[in-house]
Amino acid sequence: MDNYARLKQVWIAVIYLLLLAIIIPWYWPEEDVRQFYGFPIWALLSLSGLFLTSCFTAWVCLGREVTKE
Template identity: 40%
Template structure:
């Protein structure tokens, strides 16, 4: 191990529910569950499936920022 890995006190991959949230958000972000050719109502000019996918991607980014901020703790930050 290098120095940076030895100084980690906590990291996100050790918290189980984080992975469940990632899986759910990725499942929503990929439009595999929409019927073929479905357009639906327009949301801000985008078909519904595009708006849902973009919203899920934004939630993925926000979730990642939250997880890093909350669960990635270095030894220096703890002191």
């Protein structure tokens, strides 16, 4: 595996870890009751992170170059 392919794999893993940090709201305080249009802000951020994860996964899967042998 060349360095470019290895760097690409590391880059994808780092993005997934950042998205995971957004999706799981362990850093929100329990007493935080702020809302936006009736939804807790932590839930909206988590749902936004899930959407971004789905888009990133689709981009990674559909953006691969297919090699013909």
